[in-house]
Amino acid sequence: MDPDALAKAFVEHYYSTFDTNRNGLANLYQEGSMLTFEGQKIQGASSIVAKLTSLPFQQCHHSISTVDCQPSGVNAGMLVFVSGNLQLAGEQHTLKFSQMFHLIPTPQGSYYVLNDIFRLNYA
């Protein structure tokens, strides 16, 4: 699969899972993974999913504006950089966000998220 197509497929899977079943994100992370969420660093799959499932909203929808990917140069990984809008249920205006994923191949032939950095874009 072409890297850009793979990145796009990953992004669709990630945000669809986030929007419908955040617990389902657990198998995309490992214990070595780190999420920085609005500047807070969270280590390991279980802590990451605990954070994502503890966010103060139940329903949301991500609409993706741009996806860029590049080879990361180490371990045949891939950098994926996403920008888009986040709509929270009950809120009128969307929030702009950007997110970076560093994906590493697994022995099973898929990818997991080693590094994940999320920021809302305001100010």
Added chain:
Amino acid sequence: MDPNALAKAFMEHYYNTFDTSRSGLANLYQQSSMLTLKGQKIQGASNIVAKLTSFPFQQCHHSISSVNCGNLQITGKQHPLKLSQVLSLSVKEPCES
């Protein structure tokens, strides 16, 4: 150096160099580096710097509000543009002594 302090120092250096002397960014990239700018992929230090120095503005100022977003003010334009950028930093091999 703590990684957050290092990232902040790198960013200040990068954007200050961008805003004052874009050619000076050449020594921060190598031939294996890739820049994706608004969807266009550019490979290698010389091509990257050629791209950065070919922009249709001479003067600009970046103000960075968090590790991946900020504002770009172009001289002569009234409103700043919002930007997001990811920089993947690799350890530079020490020079042979």
